[in-house]
Amino acid sequence: MQTSDSLVQLLVEFFDLPADTRPEEIAQPAIPKWDSLAMVQLITELQGRFGVEFDLEEIQTLRSYREIHDTLVRKGVFAHA
């Protein structure tokens, strides 16, 4: 089973954020780079990294670390907190 640290690291690398960024700071409104193009790229990255496929409803709820984390928990990638 993956740990949620790997998700933080992925998002930090993906959006080029400072290494000490706290998970709760990672959210679409706070990150200007997180536009619709980045959203498509992020979906691709998450699907490849965690070996999952998202459904239509899920991709509406990938707008912050917390939302992505919870979606991945529902898909069995991470254990429940």
Place this chain on the structure above:
Amino acid sequence: MSLVDWIAGFPELQRTAIVDAAETASLAKVRRALRLLDELPKEKRGRALSVELLSTFNLEPFLPVLQLALNCIPSRADLRLAPLNDLEGYITQNTGADQSDVRVIIWRIEEVLPEMLYPFSNGFPEQLSRRTEEVINRVQRLVKLHEANAAVTPLFVSTIALPVHFSNPLFASQHAIALCGAVAHINRTIYDIATQRSGVYVFDICRWAALEGKLHADALLDFVARQPLSGRGQLAFAFFLARCLRPLLMPARKVLAVDLDDTLWGGVVGEDGLENLKLGHDFPGNVHLRIQRELLELRNRGILLVLLSKNNEADARQPFDCLPDMLLKWEDFALRKVNWRPKHENLREAAQELGLGLDSFVFVDDSDYEREQMRQLIPEVLILNTSSDPLHTLNCLWTTDAFDSLTITEEDRRRHDDYRVRTARDVQAHGNDLEDFLRSLQMEVAIEELGPANMERAVAMIGKTNQFNLTTRRHSRAQVQAMLAAPGSIGLALRLRDRFGDQGIVAILLATPGAQDCTLVVDSFLVSCRALGRGVEDALWTALMERASQAGVRKVLAQYLATPKNAIVAKLYDRFGLQPIEQGPSSTRYILEPVEPRPRPAWIHIKKKDNANQ
């Protein structure tokens, strides 16, 4: 393809980052690799390559992946993405000065002929038949539009892939107007266009998708962003594009050096005996026979075969003379080095005798020891296989890009005979006075203006000639055409015939008008290694001087730019009577004033009134 071989010239930090990006298909890692590549000095990154991408689906989400793949050629690729699905508009608007090195059109059935996915809702068959014809007309019109607006830019036209997501697949193959037949019909048109027009090539997405399509499709991303590929698919697609464009920058390898025992046949002839060798139509002899088929095909398309075998020559020859299933003949090898000396010594000697660089060689050997020795002692040689398994070797022959080229010319197909003739000539020359020998060749040259008829060969020579090359400027077709378009420029090609036959075009000279009036600057001057030492350079220089003085040129400027390979021409201009005016560590500038034609070599006959463009 072999990414590791492509990027062998990058420092380890960059290589590791690229391999990491390729293995994970992670966009974050792709971006990291790109940042590291950006830190390298320009000269370590390969040649500049501007690429226009015109696509009916959305490439923007994986632009960094495309960028990385093209950087790995290696090249300093500059990608220009046309507005989505605006092929005609983009081609019409982008004309004139700022033309790219290559343009790629990428399309798919979902945008080009979407009705085909739902034939019974769209007037199958009559209406669909008309629509298919319209698409075919569109393809032809687009190519013409490109030629009218950007004639010198090479154009890659993609084929149409069979879609991954559609229903009623059984019926799709049962009627010529249904999906599969219509796609094949459109693609046939595209192959036809590439056959007929020089400068138009096929980016065969259809072939790629047949191997990788379904594996890499992502319906969700297609709906979200009109981008149909998964992360892995984007990477595979990008490297497929890079492999297709790579021959524009990187010359193909020219020689395959191969061993005998356990490669051309199973077993060791000197130990197991002729009757126990495995070669034929049954397993495992059929694998070795197939390896021979691959080698024979390489030979016939212009790759020279060299035999490197530690054997007694009599033993090595025996299977060629006696085994009924041997496909390759002893004479199919341009050179045979059968002895007990180290293979790297034999390979160096072969390179010298053929007049080719070590980086023209690819090496195949079943022995780990031989491969490792070659890798360490001659790093320029590309080692094709990594294990002793014959099926692995066969796989490497199927997938290698070492011999990739977009066109295969008549000269290529005759190359093996040329080199064999050359070896025969060398034998005859032995002990004779050189000039007598050259006279005996009955050489006849024709000087042609550079133009459409010889441009392909000229650009190929400019791209790969290393030794007799005064400036080693690797111009693209577009650059050559642009130079020739300047009033007063002179481009010449020399075609050689001798008593062994037509040797094709073997020398190129390109000169452009200088900044001052009545001045001519020699940009490029090169002679194929097949024609070295025969005086053709004198004949071509004389032809340039004649044309220059007829055109009123009073001063010729020329330059020698030293490379690790072109020492052979370091003193050429001195011999031609030019005066050195500026001497640097790796460059000498010369001047000739006034312009005087020199006598051409007495042993070369110039054939008159031969113009490739007539």
